[in-house]
Amino acid sequence: MSEWNEPKYNQALVDMGSNGIRFSISNLSPPAARIMPTVYQDRLGLSLYDAQYQSGKKVPISQSTIDKVIKGLLRFKRICEDYHIPHDNIRVVATEATRKAINSLAFRQQIEEATAWKVELLAKEDEGRIGAMGIASSFGAINGLVMDLGGGSMQMTWMIFEDGQVRTSPRGAVSFPYGAAAMMRRLDEAGADGHEALRREMSTNFENALRDLEIPESLSQRAEQEGGWTLYLSGGGFRGWGYILMAMHAIKPYPIPIINGFRVPRSSFLPNVKEFSDPEDTFRISARRASQLPAISFLVNALAESIPSIAYIYFAQGGVREGLLFSSLAADIQSEYPLVTATRIHAPHSTASLTRLLKATIPPPHQSDSSKDPPATLTSPHFLTSTVQLLYAYVSYPKDIDAVAALRSTTAGILGDAHGLSHIDRALLALVMCERMGGELSATDEPYLAQMQELAGPRASWWAKYIGRAAGGIAALFPAGVMREHEGVQVEVAASWCTVVKKKKGKVVEAIDFQVQYGMPELDGAVKVWRHHMEKVGKKKHWIGGKDGWGVKVVTSSMK
Numbered sequence: 001m002s003e004w005n006e007p008k009y010n011q012a013l014v015d016m017g018s019n020g021i022r023f024s025i026s027n028l029s030p031p032a033a034r035i036m037p038t039v040y041q042d043r044l045g046l047s048l049y050d051a052q053y054q055s056g057k058k059v060p061i062s063q064s065t066i067d068k069v070i071k072g073l074l075r076f077k078r079i080c081e082d083y084h085i086p087h088d089n090i091r092v093v094a095t096e097a098t099r100k101a102i103n104s105l106a107f108r109q110q111i112e113e114a115t116a117w118k119v120e121l122l123a124k125e126d127e128g129r130i131g132a133m134g135i136a137s138s139f140g141a142i143n144g145l146v147m148d149l150g151g152g153s154m155q156m157t158w159m160i161f162e163d164g165q166v167r168t169s170p171r172g173a174v175s176f177p178y179g180a181a182a183m184m185r186r187l188d189e190a191g192a193d194g195h196e197a198l199r200r201e202m203s204t205n206f207e208n209a210l211r212d213l214e215i216p217e218s219l220s221q222r223a224e225q226e227g228g229w230t231l232y233l234s235g236g237g238f239r240g241w242g243y244i245l246m247a248m249h250a251i252k253p254y255p256i257p258i259i260n261g262f263r264v265p266r267s268s269f270l271p272n273v274k275e276f277s278d279p280e281d282t283f284r285i286s287a288r289r290a291s292q293l294p295a296i297s298f299l300v301n302a303l304a305e306s307i308p309s310i311a312y313i314y315f316a317q318g319g320v321r322e323g324l325l326f327s328s329l330a331a332d333i334q335s336e337y338p339l340v341t342a343t344r345i346h347a348p349h350s351t352a353s354l355t356r357l358l359k360a361t362i363p364p365p366h367q368s369d370s371s372k373d374p375p376a377t378l379t380s381p382h383f384l385t386s387t388v389q390l391l392y393a394y395v396s397y398p399k400d401i402d403a404v405a406a407l408r409s410t411t412a413g414i415l416g417d418a419h420g421l422s423h424i425d426r427a428l429l430a431l432v433m434c435e436r437m438g439g440e441l442s443a444t445d446e447p448y449l450a451q452m453q454e455l456a457g458p459r460a461s462w463w464a465k466y467i468g469r470a471a472g473g474i475a476a477l478f479p480a481g482v483m484r485e486h487e488g489v490q491v492e493v494a495a496s497w498c499t500v501v502k503k504k505k506g507k508v509v510e511a512i513d514f515q516v517q518y519g520m521p522e523l524d525g526a527v528k529v530w531r532h533h534m535e536k537v538g539k540k541k542h543w544i545g546g547k548d549g550w551g552v553k554v555v556t557s558s559m560k
Contacts, residue, residue, distance in 0.1 A: 007084040010039060011091075011328075014076065015321045016119070018049040018097035018151025018179060019236055019288075021069065023076045025083055026325055033333050034341040035419045036137065036325050040079060044072040047288075048097035049151040049181045056189065060103040070114045077115055093120045095127050095320060096152035096179065127320065128155035128173020134323030135234045136161045138260050138316035138420055140337045140382070143222055144230035145307070148319060149237040152179040154299070156206070158215050159232070164335020167216075174209040178202060180237030183295035199302050206306035228266065228311030234319050237296050240289040242315035245269070247282045255451035256411055257283060260317035261422035266310040270301060317419065337382035338420030339429065343389035346414075348481020354474060355381075355388045357483075361470035363495040363512050372497075372510070372552065374463035378428055387432055387467065390415075391475050394437055404445045406433035407452070427456045428464050435468025435537075436475065458550035462543060466512075466554070469537045473530030477523060492517045492559055500555055512538065512552055517559035531556040 009029040015022040025040040051065045052058055073092070080090055092111070098104055099121055108119040122130065131148035132155070142161035146168075147154060157173040159166065178186075190198050223229045233242070239259050245268060246254050256262070279290040304310060318326070326334065348354065362379055366372045377383055393414060394402045409415050410426035430452055434441070441449055453461040470493075475481075477491055484490065498513040514534045516527055534554050536542060543551025 008086060008089070010083060010085050011089050011325060012076075012080045012083075012085045013090075013321055013324060014073065014092040014117075015319075016048065016069075016092065016094040016098055017236075017320070018095065018153075018181060019047050020045050021048075021072060022321060023072070023079075024321055025080070025085065028325065028329070030333075031344060032341055033329055034336040035338050036322065037417065037419075039083065042076070044069070045288075046072075047151060047181065048101070049179070052097065052101055053185065056185075058102065061101050061107050066107055066110055070111060073111060073115050073117065077117070090117065091120060091324065092117045093122055093320065093324065095122050096124075096150055099124070100152070122320070124153075124175045125172040127153075128157060128175055129168065130320055130323035130327065131155050131234060132157055132159055132168055132173060132323065133166065133327045134318030134320060135159070135232050135316045136166050136318070136334075137322045137326035138234070138318035139232070139314070139422065140339070140420065140425075142232055143219060144232055146232045147234070147238070147303075148173075149233070149235035149296075149299070150179045151181040151236070152177070153182065154178045154235070156209055156213070158213055158219060160216070160219060164331050164333075166334070169213040169215070171213060174213060176202075176205055176209075178299055180235075180240075180292045180296055180299075183299055184292055187295055187298060195298070199298070199305075202299070202302040203306045206303060210307070223309065223311070226311055228309040229307055230311055231307075231313045232316055233313060234316040236289070237292060237299075239315060239317070240285055240292065241296050241300060243282060243284045244279060244293065251451055251454050253451070255448060255455060256423050256426055258317075258411065258416075258423075258426070259284070259315050260419065261424075261426065262315045263423060264313050266304070266313070269310070269313050270304055314422075322419070337386075338418065339386040339425050340382050340389070342415050342418035342421065343386045346393045347389040348392055350478070350481055350483040350485065351385065351388050353483045353485055354391070354478065354481065355385050357474055357491065357493060358384050358388055358467070358471055360493045361474075361495050361514065362467065363497050366497055371459070374467075375428075375460045377424060378432075378460065378463050378467060383425070383428070386429060387436075387471055390429070390433060391436065391471060392479075392481055394433070395475075395479075397437075399438070399440075400442075403434050403437040403440050404442070406430070406437045407441070407445065407449060409433055423455065424460075427452050428460060431456060431461060431464035432468040432471065435465045436471040438472070439465070439468070453544060458544040462537075462549075462551045465537050465542070465544075466534075466552075469533045473526075473533060476526045476530065477518075490518060490520060491523070494559055498555070500553065509553055512554045514554055514556045515559040516556070 009027055010025050011028055012025045021044040023042045027037045027039050051061050112118050132146050135146045142159050146159045147156045154176045155173040157169045159168050242259050242262050245264050279285050394406050397405050407430050410430045494515045496513050498511055499508050500511045501508055535556055538554030540547040543549040
């Protein structure tokens with residue numbers, strides 16, 4: 001057994017929510033703890049919220065419901081035994097529905113007597129704080145308002161999460177009785193004539209909360225500079241809304257079917273759900289979730305009215321489960337960028353040196369036109385490191401499928417299960433890796449490439465091709481991922497902006513001058529091929545959108 005596969009690193013968790021009970025086992029071993037890999041997960045589709053209402057009146061949780069819960073817990077206990085989970089690594093936590101149950105104490109006592117597991121009842125404030133930490137686990141950085149929508153309640157706070165440091169409101173999170181199931185009941189009780197009064201109540205409460213949360217001036221200024229607030233939404237109800245927006249996206253079909261990291265602008269956040277046919281047939285929308293969509297739509301519109309200046313909305317997978325796990329990690333692990341953690345297992349020996357070489361292939365910022373520069377995501381240290389760490393992951397694949405395997409690596413491949421990646425990270429790394437493996441796709445896979453390029457945008461897609469070609473040349477020069485640093489500099493590269501005169505028309509055009517210097521004759525062939533590939537990516541027929549699309553001419557020379 002590997003050191004990192006030892007049972008002591010596995011954490012079992014039962015999240016007794018309002019809409020369902022979730023069972024999971026996660027591995028928090030050091031190499032990948034930041035992305036909290038899931039070993040096992042299951043869900044008992046039983047609503048503890050609905051179980052407490054009959055004919056509109058609140059009632060105790062019935063014995064038949066308690067028996068179903070205990071049966072599910074006992075099954076999970078056997079699974080934990082099969083995984084050899086230490087007793088101290090098992091937690092059972094309960095939220096709003098259990099906390100407010102008429103017979104909450106008796107319910108929890110029956111569970112403990114049957115399973116020997118004590119149910120931890122999260123206070124309202126703790127539920128909001130832990131939910132916020134779950135959202136923090138879902139991204140590399142956060143600056144904005146975070147909200148978690150459960151079945152019985154919704155929590156709201158602000159968050160600044162950078163370099164592993166998490167800051168939230170000193171008042172914690174504000175909790176509202178506007179969960180997805182609760183909103184269905186409130187709308188039904190209010191009737192059509194009472195909807196306007198309910199909307200006003202919600203808007204007033206949201207506006208008051210924004211004042212009470214003591215939002216720092218720096219965060220407000222950032223929102224003003226960026227054209228509005230960024231919202232980070234979690235919880236089953238919000239995720240269901242996200243899947244509807246994904247199905248209605250302009251890119252059809254949308255190429256990344258993972259809700260975590262999905263982003264939409266405000267203009268796409270408020271569609272008319274009545275115009276959306278057959279929500280039950282939508283990917284990841286259950287019949288129960290479909291029935292809640294009108295209530296969630298009502299909530300979303302009230303939110304948008306209360307926060308008129310919204311720029312973007314991100315959807316997160318992280319909730320109470322992820323928040324509890326993420327909170328248990330050391331600060332240095334929390335500070336790791338998820339994409340770097342996810343690719344680390346594939347890292348070559350000379351990762352640091354190879355990353356420096358790859359960075360040198362990118363020209364410095366353009367002096368007069370920043371629109372020509374690559375997006376900051378592509379040139380960031382964590383992205384370049386992740387690219388190098390994944391550089392050799394597909395070398396054993398047949399040439400027929402190595403490029404498409406790399407293209408799908410961030411969705412259905414080796415990074416598909418990585419928690420905490422944004423969709424732009426997934427799209428750009430997929431495009432870079434596809435080109436690194438040669439970029440040759442069958443007709444079956446070309447539409448998927450086009451969808452990923454549409455998601456990334458023309459400029460980012462061309463630069464992804466450029467960096468992918470550069471990475472492929474580096475891998476060809478150092479096929480084992482070893483640079484032998486102790487022998488001194490073997491290869492140097494540089495890139496800069498220049499102007500060249502086109503041979504046929506004499507037109508002066510801007511270009512990237514890609515320079516290579518090396519001292520080993522045995523590299524002649526590999527360097528020649530590398531230069532050819534770099535020049536090729538600058539040809540107009542390889543631009544994104546063809547001759548009238550986006551791209552930059554590339555010329556090559558020897559380093560002076």
